[in-house]
Amino acid sequence: MSITIKDVAKYANVAPSTVSRVIADSPRISEETKNKVKIAMEELGYHPNLIARSLVSRATNVLGLVMPESVDVVFQNPFFSSVLQGLSESAHEKTYALQMTTGKTKDEIFQEVVEMVQGRRVDGLVLLNSYVEDRLTSYLMKCDFPFVIIGKPYRNEERITYIDNDNFRAAKEATEYLLSLHHERIAFIGGSPELVVTVDRLNGYEKALDNAGIKLRDSVYAAFLKKGGQEAVVELLKREEPPTALIVSDDLMALGVLQMLGEMGISIGEEMSIVSFNNAFLARMTQPPLTSVDINIFSLGYEAAKNLILKIENPQEPIKRIIIPHQLVVRSSSAPQKLKNK
Amino acid sequence: MSITIKDVAKYANVAPSTVSRVIADSPRISEETKNKVKIAMEELGYHPNLIARSLVSRATNVLGLVMPESVDVVFQNPFFSSVLQGLSESAHEKTYALQMTTGKTKDEIFQEVVEMVQGRRVDGLVLLNSYVEDRLTSYLMKCDFPFVIIGKPYRNEERITYIDNDNFRAAKEATEYLLSLHHERIAFIGGSPELVVTVDRLNGYEKALDNAGIKLRDSVYAAFLKKGGQEAVVELLKREEPPTALIVSDDLMALGVLQMLGEMGISIGEEMSIVSFNNAFLARMTQPPLTSVDINIFSLGYEAAKNLILKIENPQEPIKRIIIPHQLVVRSSSAPQKLKNK
DNA sequence: TTGTATGCGTTATCAC
């Protein structure tokens, strides 16, 4: 049986309500009793029961994290750790705790979210999945429950606060960079085409080629994993006119690409240039190191939690669209195209 | 204003307590009213307020995760993702949610834990840090609050349930493996000497050398990061009799080791053999792939949550010491020692 | 089998 506010009240010879006011640091309470109560709390080792407090205050100081459905993929990709680190940092600054869903299927996750929301277990939600999935977001909008999305919502873009990169521009710039190295046969290896991020980057890639007046384009979709990259390369090198450069939508995939090319005896830089995304620590470690677009994953998480909390604490907070800057980091996996094509 | 149990009761023409019993699926309630109430819940879209339930039932169905203090290191190391995945899976099976600390210093984390515990926000805790830090564990033991440790406690080993590998044996076997390849100058690169896991592995390494009658031993400590590995190598190669083989306590460190050796023009396998720990996906990706001891990180997390829940749901549950099996996975970073020493 | 009454530990609205 642990110490309650009543115990403290008795010990300090005051009413429970007075203790409550001391905890809330109410201005209309004498310094004298304030001290008296504080000492009592100290001596009894009192800590408020947050559950009871939540019940009456209707706030938990907890943020819910809605994990993507393909958990295995997520947990393997360093992207996840970095987002989490950003979320954690931000939540910590505002003294919010983090609670995450554990479900594996869309349905399970949906049920968990409903429980979190209706069960009043969290004050707001960060959605880590930008899948073309509307049930969840429309449910949350219907409930008028505070939430933000990391990535871009598929629909209702103007009605949802989200934190994203300008993936269109990022991919366009990456492609332009390869064009500036005189590459003309550039292929795109993306993640799942169901992900908005894939679509955005593909569009950026195509726009750059359009602008350069290049007709040839080639793209393959694969999982955000090493295996996905390997398979994609095999596919692309079967082409009649195989590419001399690749835009790869994720470092982990690029790792697979590197390895497969290595096995095929194709030298990176010389015969094939590669630009990937995320700039995870991996990118610096591969042989050769990867040219990669740093999308500031930490900031993605940090801003997500920060803006969610803003929204929770002020329901009038306007809808926002937060774009985290990106930056192309050139390393040796990309080099000028020297060989004359055909 | 959301739907409460009273609304459902009115709607179904029963007492609130009856609704409560239907939710709990009490056997002494007629099928008829059960259905009536269920329909009412359905039609009103009722979901119980879990906070209110927690207040009276004194249970939250939430597990707390106590993160290590060096958060940056943790988040960068794939170990973390895998443990989390195991924890998540296990928690999900028993319908527990996961809540994590966000603090950065020991003191902050300690305060968060006290709040979680006294605030009755979680039913139990998983400690992810096996630091030589006693304040937290002795506090939890004093409170008689359910917790388990991933790794080995520094003290009170017989009074705490923990989930660990047999790190002594694992390191001993790894060393014996190198000995069987005729290496005689084997050095050990460990993580922080404050970590029990480092101590255990170092002891195993030394034991193997003892058994083989080899006097020469050499060890260096570094951070569980790539940089740590790089610095350690530089250090070791300054020796008068530099090693021909290395036991490295973490894949990420090993990656740094590989890279630094590459820069120094020392060929892996030929001139230097390496065995590391964790067998993260990294290990398969490096050039050459790493021989690594798979410690089953997922299981570490899975068993931790599982046994914590057992403990929560049955206070009589005995203290346990759960050893997760390990396995040496041989790849090409290790090879027989051919050159004659000296 | 079901309804009534009470309490879980807080905060908030009154009075005084």
Add this chain to the structure above:
DNA sequence: GTGATAACGCATACAA
């Protein structure tokens, strides 16, 4: 300034 008292939404002992 401080003390009763009533919620918050639920579970449960006790009645009926």
